[in-house]
């Protein structure tokens with residue numbers, strides 16, 4: 001696996017696991033509802049996560065939870081672009097979490113270093129937009145779309161299906177001329193997978209790691225953890241740390257989390273063990 005991820009003008013050293021902090025710029029995330037307040041709160045949240053040790057902040061304007069309402073291009077632009085612009089020069093990798101090529105284009109122009117696309121750049125025009133840039137690209141597996149994915153859990157072997165999907169997306173990007181040191185892959189925990197399938201993807205994550213690209217995983221607060229522990233969304237930190245450390249043990253390189261400070265401590269312990277003789 002290439003140990004340095006090209007994120008526009010930032011090279012991210014992946015010789016040890018990195019943390020992607022989650023920033024939701026969705027009014028439902030902040031009680032006040034007003035967009036200006038939402039943007040300001042999101043910028044403040046990003047700085048909090050950076051201070052807590054995030055190596056990447058992932059700025060998302062459209063919730064992709066099962067059955068979530070889709071957001072117009074203009075609304076998503078109005079939410080995420082001001083936040084990305086405000087983070088210019090913040091010192092960490094700024095990622096835009098979007099499926100829309102128009103949002104990718106504007107985000108890259110506003111200074112984003114990475115595109116995190118839960119649909120793996122399948123939207124018309126997405127490939128062309130990112131091919132003109134040097135941003136890092138996270139390709140995640142999701143069957144169908146957020147509205148249909150939960151009905152699409154009939155896999156013969158979920159690990160084979162996900163691995164084959166990621167292989168095909170990588171091949172397409174390389175054929176488009178995109179440099180391999182920009183590509184990150186992600187099995188998409190919770191996207192069109194039942195509990196058993198999520199656990200199989202975690203247990204056999206090494207088979208995705210052997211594709212020889214950096215692997216990003218995101219299980220933070222997700223329902224798979226709730227199903228196992230019975231905990232509510234606010235109470236899933238311990239379960240999330242356990243799951244993410246198992247993924248790191250299997251070779252995951254980037255962990256997408258809400259609770260950056262806790263994850264930082266867990267990965268600091270991990271790194272110390274790795275660095276000792």
Ligand SMILES: Cn1c(SCC(=O)Nc2ccccc2)nc2c(=O)[nH]c(N)nc21
Nearest residue numbers: 097138140186188189217218221222223
């Ligand atoms: C944007 N995005 C998401 S959003 C879903 C989520 O956090 N749901 C959720 C959050 C909190 C509680 C319950 C569910 N998950 C991933 C992921 O696993 N990988 C990559 N690359 N991007 C991702």
